[in-house]
Every structure is written in structure tokens, then in C-alpha cells.
Amino acid sequence: MPELPEVETIVRQLASVLPGRLISSVDVRREDLLREDAASFASTVAGSRIRSVGRRGKNLVIGLATDTKPMVLLVNLGMTGRMLVQPASEAVAHPSHLGLAFYLSPPGVLFYADARRFGRLVLLSSGEWQQESRRLGIEPLEPGLSPNRLHRLLSASRAPIRSWLLDQTKLAGIGNIYAAEALFRARIHPAREARSLSRGEAAALLTAIRSVLRGAIRSRGTTLRDYRTTTGGEGGFKPSLKVYGREGEPCPRCKARIRRLVLANRSAFFCPSCQREAPRSDT
DNA sequence: AGTGTATCCTGCAGGC
DNA sequence: TGCCTGCAGGATACAC
Numbered sequence: 001m002p003e004l005p006e007v008e009t010i011v012r013q014l015a016s017v018l019p020g021r022l023i024s025s026v027d028v029r030r031e032d033l034l035r036e037d038a039a040s041f042a043s044t045v046a047g048s049r050i051r052s053v054g055r056r057g058k059n060l061v062i063g064l065a066t067d068t069k070p071m072v073l074l075v076n077l078g079m080t081g082r083m084l085v086q087p088a089s090e091a092v093a094h095p096s097h098l099g100l101a102f103y104l105s106p107p108g109v110l111f112y113a114d115a116r117r118f119g120r121l122v123l124l125s126s127g128e129w130q131q132e133s134r135r136l137g138i139e140p141l142e143p144g145l146s147p148n149r150l151h152r153l154l155s156a157s158r159a160p161i162r163s164w165l166l167d168q169t170k171l172a173g174i175g176n177i178y179a180a181e182a183l184f185r186a187r188i189h190p191a192r193e194a195r196s197l198s199r200g201e202a203a204a205l206l207t208a209i210r211s212v213l214r215g216a217i218r219s220r221g222t223t224l225r226d227y228r229t230t231t232g233g234e235g236g237f238k239p240s241l242k243v244y245g246r247e248g249e250p251c252p253r254c255k256a257r258i259r260r261l262v263l264a265n266r267s268a269f270f271c272p273s274c275q276r277e278a279p280r281s282d283t
Numbered sequence: 284a285g286t287g288t289a290t291c292c293t294g295c296a297g298g299c
Numbered sequence: 300t301g302c303c304t305g306c307a308g309g310a311t312a313c314a315c
Contacts, residue, residue: 002308032291058309079308080293097293116292118309159285168310175308224308225295244308264286267306289313298303 002077004140004173005216006227006235007058010083013230014060015053017085018110022049023064027101033114035122044071044123045102057136057172061129072129078118080226084111115226136172140209145171147203154194154202161197161205162190163264174209177222180244180269182208189277190268191261215240243269 002010026045028038044066051070052063060075060083075083084095088107095113100121102110112121124132138145157164164170165179174182183190185208188201197205221227221235224245228234242252247260247269256273 006308076309078291078310081309114292115294116307116309118291120310157284163285166309177308222308227308265288266309286315287313288315290311291309294307296304296306298305299301 002079002081002221002227003058003175003178004055005178005213005219005237006221007055007060007077007173008217009220009235010077010230011053011055011060014062014083014085014110017108017230018050018053018062018104020050021108022105023047023102024105025103027103028099029101030099030114030117033099033112033117033119033121035120041121041123045073056133057139057168058175070126072124072126074120074122074124074129074132075112076120076122078114078116078120080116081112081114081119082226082228083230084113084228084232085109085230086111136168137170138172140171140173140206140213145206147199147206150206151197151199151202154197157194159194160191160263161188161194162268164194165209166264166266171209173213176266177224177241177244178209178212178216181212181241184208184243184269184271184275185212187274187276189275190263190270191277243271245269 023045026042028042031038034041048064048066050062051065054061062073064071064073086092086109092109095111097113097115098111099114100112104110153170162179165174182205186205188205216222216237219235219237220229222237223234243258246258249258251258251271251274254273256271258269259272261268
């Protein structure tokens with residue numbers, strides 16, 4: 001669910017309300033969302049002050065100043081994770097599938113809720129976070145990513161381009177929805193070998209990735225079912241999806257029926273006419 | 284270096 | 300109505 005645009009939306013909302021506030025206490029309801037035990041997590045976080053809220057790939061990066069040292073609270077939302085903020089003035093109603101509650105001062109509550117509990121909240125030292133961050137690939141919206149650089153990265157891999165796009169160690173932040181949408185816009189078949197893309201195709205793919213991510217951010221993300229903003233609102237990008245989840249529907253460009261194939265055990269939606277696996281060999 | 288499979292979970296849609 | 304199966308935005312570990 002939450003890919004780069006959804007996480008970016010959440011980060012922007014949190015960044016406008018959290019920095020400077022104190023986390024007075026933490027209520028851990030689902031310990032399996034943590035890597036450490038609930039008691040040590042709570043004792044580290046309680047009493048800390050929120051310094052910053054950022055994003056790296058699909059991860060929320062929350063900077064905390066604790067009693068002893070600066071820490072990073074890394075939140076990966078998995079498929080169904082939600083970050084919900086309750087203003088102090090409202091009665092505190094718990095969301096369904098509540099995982100953790102962070103009680104704030106000035107008053108307010110930050111909830112982490114997660115139906116499937118694939119999400120994770122991890123406390124790291126600054127050094128540990130730097131190491132973790134190095135494992136992730138480049139940010140697709142980072143200006144330093146040029147068409148040539150993308151082409152170089154692609155040329156090292158025989159993986160299908162859709163699998164390559166989902167690999168967070170290559171680019172960080174793209175998931176199944178936006179991979180499908182970017183490949184459609186760039187007219188590239190999802191099963192093409194990454195290294196088979198020409199320089200021109202790599203450039204077109206980069207343009208497509210950026211335009212679809214930026215468009216989705218403008219719409220506050222894509223809500224299929226579970227994704228919510230921090231205020232509980234839905235993202236508005238779903239009507240802009242051209243192929244994802246549209247198997248059997250006509251391609252908006254050429255009217256051919258959109259197809260679904262399975263790559264690495266995950267659905268890949270594409271237009272068989274606009275996105276050819278091999279160059280046309282007819283006439 | 285790849286893939287396929289399984290795993291972690293719950294919820295929902297569709298078939299019967 | 301209910302039971303069953305399949306599928307879902309993600310990440311990771313395993314065998315091959």
C-alpha cells in the first residue's frame with residue numbers, strides 16, 4: 001500500500017505537527033511490530049522530544065532527542081500501516097487494529113495502526129541509521145539521478161524491469177502500483193530485462209517515474225482500501241491509475257484489453273499493445 | 284544474480 | 300447466510 005507518494009504525504013503532515021513536541025508516554029499494544037521488547041522501546045522513547053520527520057524510500061524517519069543521545073525511529077508501514085494524529089481537543093477514540101499510541105505534549109496522540117501487522121517500528125542510533133540508509137538505493141526524485149545514471153544502473157541487471165523497480169536497493173520508494181503506472185507511461189513491457197533498455201527508454205522511464213510519483217503526491221497518494229492520511233483521509237490518485245488493477249479494461253491509450261501477468265509472484269498490469277515485449281517484427 | 288516459494292497477518296470479494 | 304479460495308500497497312529468508 002504505502003509507496004513513496006503515500007509515505008511522503010504522511011511525512012508532510014507529520015512534519016507540520018510533530019517537531020518540537022515531547023513524547024510523554026508510549027502504549028505498546030502489539031509487541032510484534034517492534035524489533036525489541038515493549039518495555040525497552042517504551043522506556044527509550046518516553047520522555048524524548050521529536051526533532052524532525054523525514055522520509056527515505058518507503059520509510060518514515062523520525063528524529064528523536066532522548067535523555068542520552070539522538071535516536072531515529074524508523075517506521076515501515078508494510079501493507080496496511082497507518083499513522084493517525086488526534087488533536088488534543090478531540091476525544092481520544094482508538095482506531096481499529098491499534099498497534100502503538102504515542103502520547104504527546106503539548107497534548108495530542110499519534111497512533112500507529114496496522115491490520116496485517118507487516119509494518120515495523122525500529123529504534124536506531126544515528127550511526128545505525130546511516131548504515132541502514134546506505135543499503136537503500138537512490139531516491140527517484142533526487143535530482144542527482146540522471147537518465148544516464150539510471151541507464152548505467154539498469155545495464156547491470158538481467159532482472160525483469162518490474163522486479164528491478166521493486167528492488168529497494170536499486171531505487172528506493174517504488175512499489176507495485178507506481179511500477180506498473182510508470183512502465184505503462186514509458187511504454188515498456190514489465191518483463192523486459194532491465195539491461196535491455198536503451199538509453200532513450202531509460203530516459204523515458206525516469207520521466208514517467210517522476211511524473212507519476214509527483215502526480216500521486218499532489219493527490220495525496222492512492223487509496224485502494226487501507227491507506228489513509230494522518231487525518232484519516234483517503235488519497236485521490238486512484239482515478240488516475242491507467243493500468244494497475246484494471247485487468248480486462250480497455251487501455252486508455254489504444255483500447256486493447258489490459259492484461260495481468262505474474263512476475264516474482266506479484267501481479268504486473270500492462271497493455272499488451274502499448275508495451276511490447278519485443279520490437280514488432282511484422283511487415 | 285536471478286526465481287519461486289513460503290512466511291509474517293487480516294480482511295474482503297467472488298464463487299458456490 | 301456461510302464456507303471456501305484467492306488476492307492484496309511489503310520485506311525477507313530459504314532452496315535452487
